[in-house]
Amino acid sequence: MNALADFLKAQAPNKPVADVLADIFRKRIMDGEYLPGERLVEADLTKLYGVSRGPIREAIRRLIAEGLVEAEKHRSPTVKGLDQAQFQEMFEIRGVLEGYGAALAARNVTDAAKRKALKEEAQKWRSGVYSSAPEVFVAANTRFHDEIGVLANRELLATQIRMLAIPGYKAVFEPLLQPEEMARSSVDHADILELIAKGDATAAEARMRSHVQNSGARVGAKYSDQLFDRRLRELERLRGLDSFKSD
Structure with missing residues (x-):
């Protein structure tokens, strides 16, 4: 074993x-x-x-x-x-669902300490601390969306969002994240966290929805099936070499 x-x-x-x-x-x-x-x-x-x-x-x-x-x-x-049309559609639907999650989070956060923590996290995003490198941004971005899901406290909603996950997103699109894209998303994240901390459910929902859908449109414009195909062929080649060495 x-x-x-x-x-x-x-x-x-x-x-x-x-x-x-x-x-x-x-x-x-x-x-x-x-x-x-x-x-x-x-x-x-x-x-x-x-x-x-x-x-x-x-x-x-x-x-x-x-x-x-x-x-x-x-x-x-x-x-x-996923083809490009499906990719774009998934971001559009995620925008609606995650916007609803942000609204729920804004209604659920009533503790003063939690509101303070959200504001402090917003300042980190606004300062650009998570935009130093694509891998840093991707990890922080995942935590950002996961945390809002936790604050929304709706398991069915979380399940539906998980079902709209983008296979291979992190590995394939991480190299496409340019500084201006990371900076733009960082400001969005800061705004959303501050709206949740204020308890403004309507504004938090609208801001999250536009953030997800606009991000999807920008990244989707760079989408190519060949990105996945190229990575898969390279992965298969490397695994073949590992198998050859072990033999």
Whole structure:
């Protein structure tokens, strides 16, 4: 039994192994470690994680339900890809849902200490501390949206937003984040946090909605299927070299 399997078993008393695996697979898909078009082979995953096929299958079924993975008859499931129109549509829908989440967050934040913390975080965004490099921005951006989801405190809403995740977004689009794009988004984040801290639900909703949809339009203009294809071919080449070395 490998160390990863031991870790999974250690999590099992509080969280089923299938849940832990689904979380891992989801993050790897979002980060681009598993790219659109890549097959999730049960035998390989079973060997990698040191668990039986049951939890692997259950975890993959959940990702299929979320729309991150596609099931094909007589073939291994595949990480789902998106064309440019679907990419843009997902951002439009996310804008509506995340705008609603920001409104809920503004209504839910009544604690003075939490409001102060939100204002302090807004100042960090406004100062550009998270815009020093694309990888720093991407990590901070994820935390920003996750935190507002927590403040919204609606599990069904969070589930729907997760189902609109962009496979490979982090890995593929991180190199496309130019300084002006990071600076623009940082100001948006600061504005949204300050509106939530003020308890202005209407303005927070409108600001978040426009932020998500406008960001999607700007990044979507740079979208290319070849970005995913190129990364997948390179990933397959590197894995082939690793396999050759191990043999």
